[in-house]
Amino acid sequence: MLMTPYVPGAPNWLDVGTPDIDASVAFYSAVFGWQHRSAGPAAGGYGFFEQDGGTVAGIGPLTEEGASPSWTVYFHTPDADATAEAVERAGGSVRVAPADVLTAGRAAAFTDPAGADFAVWQPGDTQGLDLVAVPGSLARTELYTTDAAAAKAFYGSVFSWQTRDVPMGPELTYTVLAPAGAGPTAAHGGLMQLPQANLDAGSTPEWHPYFEVSDCDATLARATEAGATVLVPVTDAPGIGRFAMFLDPVGALLAAITTAGR
Template sequence: MLTTTYVPGAPNWLDLGTPDPDASAAFYAAVFGWQHRSAGPEAGGYGFFEQDGGTVAGIGPLSEEGAGASWRVYFHTPDADATAKAVEQAGGSVRIAPSDVFAFGRAAAFVDPAGADFAVWQPGETQGLDLVAVPGSLARTELYTTDANAAKAFYGAVFSWQTRDVPMGPGLTYTILTPAGAGPTAAHGGLMQLPQANLDAGSTPEWHPYFEVSDCDATFATATDSGATALMPVTEAPGIGRFAMLLDPLGAFFAIITTARG
């Protein structure tokens, strides 16, 4: 389970790149009740999604030509420059070199060997998101990849994550991811091999955010009524919760979950 006591390797930031920040802000306000706050004129259009006075995500205009709307997951690192070297040594590549974000922290973005985009945040004045694992905030992160074994090796080399494989049915395995040295209750997400049907439909390796909601069915209805496209309808996963997968109106993938308790 995610907490705001961030440790190395745990998700500690999340932001949305979008061609239309105003339209995206209106959509997520309708679905989650988020408020949008600008980071100021010097931030290049970047801003924050907030709930109950706490930051739950960032949002900004797309900065790369040809890019589409997407969510980017950041993982805690005590040294972004060292992580950049580890990424390259493990076979990944640097998309955005480590750089300071004013006094708030230091960030960098990478691509893993299969092509999935991810990033790191080295805390400065800002440790990370103010709220996680409560309704309207990040609940977990998942990687869908074309080579699960290679992904485990890569992220193990970069973040030293602990992994545990769970059979999901014929030919399917889900790998639970936990920060190094943490107990099983600290798991922050998982990874799995993309099924051939998904590949045939055009899926590519990606990290996906799951947002906690108090009522998955109601939130799913609100999202689709507000212009989202359903990729997977509300599904019950015993012992995990009720979840659904969607594309927002501008094409960014996200998932919602009402986590099973007890």
């Protein structure tokens, strides 16, 4: 379960890159009830989604050449420069070199060896998201990859994550991820091998967020009405919760979940 304060290796920020800020703000406001706040004229269009006065996500224009609309997950690091070196040693690449974001913190963006993009946030004045694991906020993060074994080795080298494999059927294993030294209740997400059917349909390695919601069925209905494309209809995962996965109107992938026991 995600929680604040953040520990190294845990997700502590995320944002969505979009070609149409206004359209994306309208969509997420309709689906989750978020309020949008601009970071100011010097921020290049970047802003924040807020709920109950706390930041739950960021939003900004696409800035990298050839970038597609997507959610980017940031993981806590005490040293972004050291993490960049660790990424390169483990076979990943640095897309955006570590740089200060005024006094808020220091960020860097990477691509893992299979092609999944992710980022890190080294806290300064901003520790991370204000709200997690409550309805309307980040619940967990998940990696789809073409090589689960290599992904475990890569992220283990970079973040020292604890992993636990859970069989999900005769041909599928789900790997639960948790920060180093954390207990079993501190799991922040998981990774899984992309099934051949997904690959045949054009899926590629990527990280995506799950947002906690009070009613997954109602959330998916609002998302569909607001222009989302359903990828996975509302589904029960025993012991985990009730979830759905969809693309927002500009093509960014995300999921909603009503966690079991809430």
